[in-house]
Amino acid sequence: MENTPPSLPNKIDLAIIGAGLHALTLVTHLLQKRQTMQGKFLVFDPSGKWMSRWQHQFAALEIPHLRS
Numbered sequence: 001m002e003n004t005p006p007s008l009p010n011k012i013d014l015a016i017i018g019a020g021l022h023a024l025t026l027v028t029h030l031l032q033k034r035q036t037m038q039g040k041f042l043v044f045d046p047s048g049k050w051m052s053r054w055q056h057q058f059a060a061l062e063i064p065h066l067r068s
Contacts, residue, residue, distance in 0.1 A: 012042050019045035020053060 014030075014037070016023050023043060030037050045052065058064075 008042070009039075012040060013037070014041035016041060016043045017045075019043050019047065019050045021051065024050055 016026065023045075027041070027043065030041070047053070058066075
């Protein structure tokens with residue numbers, strides 16, 4: 001079975017580079033303020049999932065959760 005990436009839409013209004021903490025905050029804020037933005041933006045990140053680097057760094061430092 002071949003692992004094919006999802007197809008890209010013909011048009012997007014916003015491209016977000018990176019799926020880290022700031023991107024997640026931006027997307028959350030956008031969708032809370034303008035639900036019409038749903039489906040009009042794409043997030044590009046090499047890992048393919050949210051907060052990947054954050055989770056990897058926390059695991060490497062053996063930090064189970066943020067304590068601030």
